[in-house]
Amino acid sequence: MTLALPRTAPDQSPLAIRGLTVSYGEQPVVFSIDMTVQDGAMTAIIGPNGAGKSTLLKAALNIVKPLSGRITVYGQPLAQQAHRIAYVPQRASVDWDFPTEVLDVVLMGLYRDLGLLGRVRAHHIRQARDCLARVGMEDFADRQIGQLSGGQQQRVFLARALAQKADLYLLDEPFAGVDAATESAIIDVLKSLRAEGKTVVAVHHDLSTVRAYFDNVFLINRRKMGEGPIAAAFTPETVQATYGGRLADGQISQLTMGA
Amino acid sequence: MLLDALLLQIGYNATLVTLGSAALGLAAGATGTFLFLRKRSLVADAVSHATLPGLALAFMLMVALGGDGRNLAGLMAGSALSAWIGLLSVSWLTRRTRLAEDAAIGAVLSVFFGFGIVLLTVVQTLSAGRQAGLESFLLGSTAGMLFSDAILIAAGGLLVLASALALRRPLLMVAFDPGFAETQGIDIHRMDLAIMTLVMAITVVGLKVVGLILIVALLIIPAATARFWSNRADRVVLLAGLFGGLSGYIGAAISATAPGLPTGPIIVLTGFAVFTASLLLAPGRGVLSAALRHRSHQRQVHLRQGLLALAQDQPVYEALTRRLLRRNGLQRADGVPTSEGHSRAAAALRDETRWQALRSSAHLSELSARDDGLTLILDVLTPDQIAELDRRIATAPGTA
Ligand SMILES: Nc1ncnc2c1ncn2[C@@H]1O[C@H](COP(=O)(O)OP(=O)(O)O)[C@@H](O)[C@H]1O
Ligand SMILES: [Mg+2]
Numbered sequence: 001m002t003l004a005l006p007r008t009a010p011d012q013s014p015l016a017i018r019g020l021t022v023s024y025g026e027q028p029v030v031f032s033i034d035m036t037v038q039d040g041a042m043t044a045i046i047g048p049n050g051a052g053k054s055t056l057l058k059a060a061l062n063i064v065k066p067l068s069g070r071i072t073v074y075g076q077p078l079a080q081q082a083h084r085i086a087y088v089p090q091r092a093s094v095d096w097d098f099p100t101e102v103l104d105v106v107l108m109g110l111y112r113d114l115g116l117l118g119r120v121r122a123h124h125i126r127q128a129r130d131c132l133a134r135v136g137m138e139d140f141a142d143r144q145i146g147q148l149s150g151g152q153q154q155r156v157f158l159a160r161a162l163a164q165k166a167d168l169y170l171l172d173e174p175f176a177g178v179d180a181a182t183e184s185a186i187i188d189v190l191k192s193l194r195a196e197g198k199t200v201v202a203v204h205h206d207l208s209t210v211r212a213y214f215d216n217v218f219l220i221n222r223r224k225m226g227e228g229p230i231a232a233a234f235t236p237e238t239v240q241a242t243y244g245g246r247l248a249d250g251q252i253s254q255l256t257m258g259a
Numbered sequence: 260m261l262l263d264a265l266l267l268q269i270g271y272n273a274t275l276v277t278l279g280s281a282a283l284g285l286a287a288g289a290t291g292t293f294l295f296l297r298k299r300s301l302v303a304d305a306v307s308h309a310t311l312p313g314l315a316l317a318f319m320l321m322v323a324l325g326g327d328g329r330n331l332a333g334l335m336a337g338s339a340l341s342a343w344i345g346l347l348s349v350s351w352l353t354r355r356t357r358l359a360e361d362a363a364i365g366a367v368l369s370v371f372f373g374f375g376i377v378l379l380t381v382v383q384t385l386s387a388g389r390q391a392g393l394e395s396f397l398l399g400s401t402a403g404m405l406f407s408d409a410i411l412i413a414a415g416g417l418l419v420l421a422s423a424l425a426l427r428r429p430l431l432m433v434a435f436d437p438g439f440a441e442t443q444g445i446d447i448h449r450m451d452l453a454i455m456t457l458v459m460a461i462t463v464v465g466l467k468v469v470g471l472i473l474i475v476a477l478l479i480i481p482a483a484t485a486r487f488w489s490n491r492a493d494r495v496v497l498l499a500g501l502f503g504g505l506s507g508y509i510g511a512a513i514s515a516t517a518p519g520l521p522t523g524p525i526i527v528l529t530g531f532a533v534f535t536a537s538l539l540l541a542p543g544r545g546v547l548s549a550a551l552r553h554r555s556h557q558r559q560v561h562l563r564q565g566l567l568a569l570a571q572d573q574p575v576y577e578a579l580t581r582r583l584l585r586r587n588g589l590q591r592a593d594g595v596p597t598s599e600g601h602s603r604a605a606a607a608l609r610d611e612t613r614w615q616a617l618r619s620s621a622h623l624s625e626l627s628a629r630d631d632g633l634t635l636i637l638d639v640l641t642p643d644q645i646a647e648l649d650r651r652i653a654t655a656p657g658t659a
Binding site: 058061062063082083085086087089093094095098099100101104105108111112114116117136137139140144147149150151152155160177178179180181182184185 | 429436439445486490491495623625642643646647
């Protein structure tokens with residue numbers, strides 16, 4: 001699944017990170033990370049629990065403020081390009097008993113269009129419904145979000161990101177705890193985004209599907225442990241180094257061998 | 260008498276108080292909803308208690324300058340200033356130290372309130388002849404409300420309300436998903452500060468009517484009440500405004516019917532009565548509706564069991580089940596299913612098989628809580644999720 005794309009230079013990259021360090025309190029959670037996301041490709045961020053994957057995404061979006069580091073988006077500072085990024089947070093990060101319906105959540109993706117007081121017009125609603133249809137949830141627009149399954153919640157989050165019409169999609173564990181139908185619905189949407197020339201970066205927890213879903217990997221365990229096309233960077237050695245003793249040897253070679 | 264009060268027929272002062280209270284309740288209810296949904300109700304408690312030192316100091320300052328110490332606008336300004344300092348203290352303690360927010364709230368609330376009480380005592384000894392009556396701001400006192408006071412309260416309340424409504428979109432986004440809101444260019448810290456500032460303004464506006472101890476009830480109870488009635492945040496805001504306004508109006512009218520009935524506490528109790536009524540009667544989340552649902556649920560379960568028995572050619576043992584089947588035209592008196600009974604039975608069996616498969620599926624089983632014998636699985640899953648279940652059923656014979 002490697003594309004024969006030329007490697008993207010950092011000043012063209014949808015997301016280029018240099019020397020990023022983030023700490024909560026005095027403990028650095030990610031330390032001196034460099035990352036260059038390849039344009040038009042799908043990249044998996046992998047690493048064990050607590051490795052700092054979510055923190056890396058949040059720092060790239062300036063949701064958590066880094067101690068040091070420089071972040072450029074399509075060669076320019078984040079502040080000027082933030083509208084080109086769509087973020088799908090970890091599903092567990094919000095309260096699903098919040099009084100809101102599915103369509104309202106998707107409409108949040110249009111905030112940059114709507115602004116503080118702009119009226120929600122018919123074409124906004126249509127756009128939101130189209131995004132719901134793209135994730136197979138068009139019949140669920142009027143549901144209270146608390147009634148959805150985990151997979152359906154994840155799809156709603158993805159629909160909200162689609163509504164932003166972004167060029168770069170950052171997803172935090174979009175496949176965690178979702179059913180098989182949702183997993184394939186989500187990967188179909190992500191691949192269709194790539195086909196449109198968009199760039200996708202997803203934190204991914206399931207090593208067995210990395211090869212089938214992604215073009216590139218970024219391995220992290222507090223520090224950068226590897227980066228590059230699957231064939232070169234997703235090897236038993238790099239995975240072993242990233243996960244330490246947490247995976248058995250047989251398991252690793254099985255997971256990283258080409259199918 | 261109460262009817263006269265509700266129709267604003269018992270005097271000028273009572274009318275002022277009633278209308279002022281309604282405006283305050285409306286503004287507090289709607290504004291408080293944003294705080295409630297952000298799950299930061301307690302901060303309002305700290306802010307309101309932190310008004311007391313400023314109130315007392317403003318009084319002293321105005322007297323020292325030779326003015327009337329009880330000028331409401333001056334007292335409001337002093338309260339706002341000290342509430343603002345209290346708010347910044349909570350925010351600073353939470354962000355710059357390892358103290359959790361609840362501890363910071365506890366510390367600020369008690370220190371400011373204690374200091375305020377000391378100052379109140381000083382005021383009482385200073386102006387013994389003057390009878391400052393500042394302690395009436397603890398629980399509110401509407402006895403000598405002036406026309407200008409009522410205008411100040413109503414105008415202040417409506418200004419806060421308008422500001423909160425103008426900010427509703429970012430406020431709700433921050434409450435639901437702060438990380439995402441940040442990526443939309445919304446400054447979370449500024450929004451939190453904005454809502455706290457509005458809460459502070461409500462507290463100050465409400466000092467005269469409900470007092471600083473009870474204002475938090477006026478901010479939170481309407482929101483909690485409205486949550487029973489709607490699953491959409493914007494409607495919860497509107498309903499909370501409505502409930503708050505009604506509580507203010509009715510509570511003030513009740514307290515006007517007899518001398519010595521304190522306005523603030525009666526308003527809060529009225530709000531609580533609306534809350535209790537909602538708790539019992541609201542559709543969906545209310546207690547009564549839950550009980551009714553239980554009864555109808557019981558019947559549906561019987562009907563469902565009967566249909567499944569029919570589908571599998573088993574006898575129906577329970578009399579209630581047989582009666583329900585017959586009453587719904589699914590089974591004839593001699594126990595033979597009607598043609599509709601046949602098709603409903605087949606549909607029930609198909610649905611049941613899918614629920615069964617869902618229960619054993621790794622990621623969908625969380626939805627099994629929604630299998631109440633009443634909900635069709637078609638309403639719960641997307642078509643591709645159902646297709647996935649059917650594939651699983653087809654490849655694992657014996658589940659049917
Ligand atoms: N808000 C926070 N405050 C303090 N520590 C945090 C916070 N968020 C995450 N951490 C810690 O930082 C580390 C990395 O977290 P995270 O980025 O969520 O890892 P991952 O997503 O790779 O599982 C963990 O040890 C976690 O406990
Ligand atoms: Mg994470």
